[in-house]
Amino acid sequence: MPSNRKGSVRLSDVAAIAGVSLSTASKVLNGTDRISEATRARVLAVAERLDFRPNALARSFALGRSRTIGVLTHRAASTFSGPVVIGAVVQLGKLQQAALVFDEDVLVHREITESIRQFQARQIDGLLVVGDGHERRSPSITHHFTVPVTYAFGASDHPEDVVYLPDNEGAGALATRHLLERGRTHIAHLTGNPSSIAVDLRERGMLTALKEAGLRPAAPTRYGSWIEDSGEQAMRELLDSGAKVDAVFCGNDHIARGVLTVCAAKGIRVPDDVAIVGVDNWEGIIVDQGVRRLTTIDLELRTLGQLAAADVLAADRTPGEHHVPPTLVLGPSS
Amino acid sequence: MPSNRKGSVRLSDVAAIAGVSLSTASKVLNGTDRISEATRARVLAVAERLDFRPNALARSFALGRSRTIGVLTHRAASTFSGPVVIGAVVQLGKLQQAALVFDEDVLVHREITESIRQFQARQIDGLLVVGDGHERRSPSITHHFTVPVTYAFGASDHPEDVVYLPDNEGAGALATRHLLERGRTHIAHLTGNPSSIAVDLRERGMLTALKEAGLRPAAPTRYGSWIEDSGEQAMRELLDSGAKVDAVFCGNDHIARGVLTVCAAKGIRVPDDVAIVGVDNWEGIIVDQGVRRLTTIDLELRTLGQLAAADVLAADRTPGEHHVPPTLVLGPSS
DNA sequence: CTGGGGTGCGAAACCGATTTCGCATTGGGC
DNA sequence: GCCCAATGCGAAATCGGTTTCGCACCCCAG
Secondary structure, eight states: OOOSSSSOOOOOHHHHHTOOOOOHHHHHHOOOOOOOOOHHHHHHHHHHHTTTOOOHOOOOOHHOOEEEEEEEEEOTTTHHHHHHHHHHHHHHHTTEEEEEEEEEOOOHHHHHHHHHHHHHHTTOSSEEOOOOSSSSSSOOOOOSSOOOOOEEOOSSSSSSSSEEEEEEEHHHHHHHHHHHHOOOEEEEEEOOOTSSSSHHHHHHHHHHHHHHHOOOOSOOOBBBSSHHHHHHHHHHHHTTOOOOEEEEEESHHHHHHHHHHHHHTTTOTTTTTOOOESSSSSSHHHOSSOOOOOEEEEHHHHHHHHHHHHHHSSOOOOEEEEEEEOEEETTTTO | OOOOOOOOOHHHHHHHHTTSSSSHHHHHHHTHHHHHHHHHHHHHHHHHHHHHOOHHHHHHHHHHHOOOOEEEOOOTSTHHHHHHHHHHOOOOOOOOOEEEEEEEEEOOOOHHHHHHHHHHHHHHEEEEEESSSHHHHHHHGGGGOOSSSESSSSSSSOOTTTTEOOHHHHHHHHHHHHHHHHTTEEEEEESTTTTTTHHHHHHHHHHHHHHTTTTSSSSSOOOOSSSSSHHHHHHHHHHHHHHSSSEEEEEEEEHHHHHHHHHHTTOOOOTTTTTTEEEOOOHHHOOSSSSOOOOOEEEOHHHHHHHHHHHHHHHHOOOEEEOOOOOEEOOTOO
């Protein structure tokens, strides 16, 4: 009969009923130290019968572990980091860890410092820093903590940090190999702003895959911006250039969508005349059971969040950049 | 000089240096009980000087409050509940609360029961149940907890529960009033599956707004599905019917997008000949600085998550359904 | 028979705060 | 001048676990 304030069963209740000391009961439940089989069984039976659930707060206090992971995000609202954050917090939940999420609109030094103090006061067991997916490396804050720090979707400026990133180069290669498998040999690339490293990496992946097949691009890569209009314009220019093209690898799905529009307007059959592959899998994010129009590469951002979250809690963490393999999502455009 | 294992400053350190007892120091820091101004100032000064930060774990343990809110989601992956979850966890972070997120793929009784047990063992201070945005009411689990339970983006089957929902009817009215303000008087409605309550509510909102203006729909509402193709088909049929139409309120942005396509194909100028308004603001979710093509209604799902999260921790909670006001997002289609 | 080492278990310290209760001092009313 | 109440503060209990340390006890080798 627990005389608790909440009426819940304490370890001392279990110990008393099982006729052992508090310490023995604790050792049984935690599997530490040597305990005779008889006692073990007895304590476990009592614990089971009373439906004993250790008070997580007391446990945390005694062990000095909060079972809480800090998550520092830079505008979690942003399009792409959303899935990363979701993947992370869900994975943390699976691992019985709470997430303390601080979303800084701007990563100014002042704000960060305050967040760090908050995290420390809360005794977080680890920290996940979620970037905004852009290329700028964020200042490493690992040294502020004694607990593991993992960076996701944005690298830090310290090479020894553990970083999880999408595999943009792999995405380019995957898209290209898919088109090659479809028998395409005249592949062009229409993409976004060349100042973006993602653009560079995706293109490099394509070139690698082409080279493996002994091929070259059907036309010089056309750079523009990430939006639909840009895709339309680039596709028109590509067609006007007279280059022979039987496939277009697009830097993202917006551009691919623009390409689709131009094809429809010009009577070009997709994928019979021209196959199209995009990147991002927006249709997957957006539509539940909508009709898919594009074949695309999914960068698996949710998985990225999951892996990074699991990494924070992992025993063996390897420094450096980890790239999350993208997947091919088949649609009617290839 | 703290002799701590972690080298951090304890309250007892502050008390000793300030020359007061532990209890006095505690009272000063918490503002409880009466303390002379002199002592108060002295203790605060010492705490400040030592940069004292109370051990959150010890505090939680003593107070029996975990500063953790449970979040039970039903497929957080799903398109729409994502923003709700993000809004919630970010808001919780602002309130210094950790989020323990359990994502159940299926809300079968067995799983739920286990989650509830986990939440209880973790001593959560409150629970947020995030639905999938569909209409089916989920079974109320409020009675399993002694802490506040709030439902977001999906109602429970108990009328006394606190529920936060998007305002679909308001969305319909908002879209319609906007079109009326633009001088449109022949407004048609193309929408999704009539079995969806959201469809019903959005249409009702439109009818209300029209009635206020002394108008009726320009044509009978056309139902279909939520996808682009359906929007195209419905728009073609609408035009073929010969009805005079100067505006179309679409059940969602997919449908609106289909309508745009048809208009472009038929040489109908948007918005000069026909104005178009959608619902969901996908362009806002997806594109960061893309070119907006649609005027749309944003159901403010992120805000919904924020409000619901804040509600769990609020002192005054009012039972029943709370509707989050949608916003109008202007684009070139109206 | 004795000494040494391993085994099983319990007493008590400890984690770091909050909170109750009671004591001493002060002030004010009569 | 006396008594009572209010004020300011501290000793100690409490929250519910984990962990150290040491004590019996048993077994076996010498």
